[in-house]
Amino acid sequence: MKNKKQMNKLALQTKLKRLMVAGGLAALVAVPLLFSNAGMRKVDAAQGDVKINSTNFPDKGFRKYISENIDLNKDGVLSKTEIKSVKTIYLGSASEVGGYICKNLTGINIFTELQTLECSCNKLTTLDVRKNTKLVKLGCDVNKLTKLDVSKNSKLEYLSCRDNKLTKLDVSRNSKLKYLDCYDNKLTDLNISKNQNLIVLNCSSNKLSKLDVTKNKKLSLLKCRDNKLTKLDVTKNTRLIELDCSRNNLKQLNLRYNEWLSNLLCSYNKLTSLDTSYNKSLRNVDCYHNKLTKLDFSASPLCDRIDCSSNKLTEVIIAEGVKKTSVYYDQEIDRSIKIKSKKTKPMKTGEYITLFDDGKFDYYVFRITGSKKGKETATCVYYKLDIIAPYGEPSKKVKKSFKFGNTTYKVTAIGENAFKELNSYCEDENICKSIIIGNSVKIIGSKAFAGTEDLKYIILDESVEEIGSYAFANSKDLKVLKIKSTKLTSKTLNKNAFAGITSKTTVKVPKSKLSTYEKLFRKCGLSKNVKIKAI
Incomplete structure (x- = not known):
């Protein structure tokens, strides 16, 4: 009997080998009765092909998404190639229309090449992304998560987990994090000392009694409202x-x-005073329901909206030129409040001013470089599109000048790294694809456009005379760099001015300078793989 079983086993093995040679895996699938365990093993990326079934992907919505978006040949099985090709999974709020509302993302772990996971507005109670070590962006807002482990996601730059039930959030191993939104959870502690690349932090509507942001010197937006903070030190967040x-x-x-x-x-x-004498860029102030007795906004000529109701004010000073109707206060209660106007002092060299484009959703930061009367100049040191802008413009022209108080400043330079964060985390419809530098700018600073995302066209006008090192390096989506200026020389170009420009980019120059500029630009770091053409 034993020998008979062994002979049958040997015959079965021989038959299987022949089938594998003759028809490969497809032949095996066609004869499931040969298997004593017909179903495939539970999801394991190391096993190769994975069947799309309720064992591997228990959630019906997630299974449907995979079948419709990842199973390209519609054979009901995910091949190694299909699995490795997945860089983005979108199961966000709009997916409700497609019927992808999910309660469980079991099986997500097989997508080890996944870089973006958007699963907001679902019904998730758990989310395990520990195997998704290449994640750069994770959005899981409006779910029912009580835990979220991102300790293995060291490449994470964007994390939005708002409107959940998290009591803890450890981001100590996410040093690349630039954007963190954990609004409306149940956090009692948030340590961001290791997240020194943070640009945006929203931890509002939690239960935080302390918040240390002294290590987060790159922060441009901080929202920590509706907590239990008694102290907040923002002196390091310049x-x-x-x-x-x-x-x-x-x-x-x-x-x-x-x-x-x-x-x-x-x-x-419970503020009793508010000194804004150094905040010349202020445009909007809400300071109602405090214990303030006096406010002076004379240093902020752009501040055209002030809500200071429900305080103990006797006097409010605004900048000359600002309408008194811009100040909101308890007119029925505080009839004794005096609204005064005061002339704003001119900016000094080295001071900064932030400007928003009226009716648009982007902002500039300028540093004053010249304050002599009649020769007031400034450098654009930062330019960013608003992350939550409802719409964007495909092309932007940098301001030639701006007015502060009674003084007009001419923009003559673009500073170091000024455009690096231009399109950071903007939605597709908001992305700026083209930047035009006007004819007032003479200097393009080091790394001015380095590392930009989605920016395809850069146009430098005829006024440009000087370009710093690595000005356009690693701008991976840049297609065309058009330089209209004929004033560039070996003395005004840094030896690495064009180093790092990718082979995707074509440099266009005036026809009269084509031969001269090609030799000059090559000496200044431009790769032989980058084409130079006449405009």
């Missing part, structure tokens, strides 16, 4: 453009070093 610390228990707020600050919301606190 690049802060928007601060919302409303509905806390703050007794003081030092804004001495926040020269870029444009939008300030600090209502419903």
Whole structure:
């Protein structure tokens, strides 16, 4: 009997080998009765092909998404090639139309090449992304998550987990994180000391009693409203453009070093004073429901919206030229409040000013480089599209000048890394694809456009005379760099001015300078793989 079983086993093995040679895996699938365990093993990326079934992907919605979007040949099985090709999975709010509402993402772990996972507005109670080590962007807003482990996602740059039930969030191993939104959870502690690349932080509507942002020097937007904070030190956050610390228990707020600050919301606190004499960029202030007795915004001539109701004010000073109707206060209660106007002092060399384009959703930061009367100049040191803009423009022309108080400043230079974050985390419809540098700019600083994303066209006008090192390096989507200027020489170009430009880019120059510029640009780092053509 034993020998008979062995003979049958040997015969079966021989038959299987013949089938594999004759028809490969397809032949095996065609004869499932030969298997004592007909179903495929539970999801394991190491096993290769994975069947799309309820064992491997228990959730019906997730299974449907995979069948319709990842199973390219519609054979009901994910091949190694199909699995490795998955860089993005979108199961966000709009997926409801496609019927992809999910309660469980079991099986997500096989997509080890996944870089973007958007699963907001579902019904998830758990989410395991520990095997998705290449994740750069994770959006899981509006779910029912109580835990989220991102300790293995060291490449993560964007994390949005708002509107969940998280009580803890450890981001200590996510040093590349630039954007963190954990609004409306149940966090009692948030340590971001290791996240020194953070640009945006929204931790509003939690239960935080302390928040240390002294290590986050790149922050441009900080929202920590509706917590239990008694102290907030933003003296190290010199690049802060928007601060919302409303509905806390703050007794003081030092804004001495926040020269870029444009939008300030600090209502419903216990502030007795608010010094904005160094915040010349202020445009909008909400400071109602505090204990303020006097406010002076004379240093902020752009500040055209001030809500200071429900305080103990006797006097409000605004900049000359700002309408008194811009100040909102308890007119029925505080009839004794005096609204005065005061002339704004001119900017000094080295000071900063933040400007928003009226009716648009982008902002500039300028540094004053010349304050002599009649020769006022500035450098654009930062330019960014608003992340939450409802729409964008495909082309942007950098301002030639701007007005501050009664003085007009001419923009003569683009600073180092000024455009690096231009399109960071903007939705597709908001992306700026073309930048035009006007005819007032003479200097393009080092790395001015280096590392930009989605920017396809850069046009430098005839006024440009000088270009710094690596000005356009690693701008991976750049197709055309058009240089209209005929003033560039070996003395005005850094030896690495064009180093790092990718082979996807074509450089266009005036026809009269084609031969001269080709030799010059090659000496200044331009790769032989980059084409140079006449405009």
